[in-house]
Amino acid sequence: MFKVSRSEAENRAIKKYEKEKIDRFLIRIPKGEKERIAEHAKAQGESTNAFIYRAVNEAIERDKQK
Numbered sequence: 001m002f003k004v005s006r007s008e009a010e011n012r013a014i015k016k017y018e019k020e021k022i023d024r025f026l027i028r029i030p031k032g033e034k035e036r037i038a039e040h041a042k043a044q045g046e047s048t049n050a051f052i053y054r055a056v057n058e059a060i061e062r063d064k065q066k
Contacts, residue, residue: 027052 006014029037041051 037051038048041048044051046054
């Protein structure tokens with residue numbers, strides 16, 4: 001994987017967007033689970049973030065139906 005260089009203006013724009021639109025959520029998981037989760041997400045054609053977000057939303061909807 002190669003890294004794309006960004007201009008200072010692009011970095012500022014990204015930082016501003018993330019500050020306004022993105023919340024961060026740190027999770028702690030047992031050793032080895034990170035790789036397992038990432039591999040599963042990739043097999044589903046998703047990023048790890050997208051997979052975790054989808055899984056959480058599905059669990060919330062399932063819990064609402066109880």
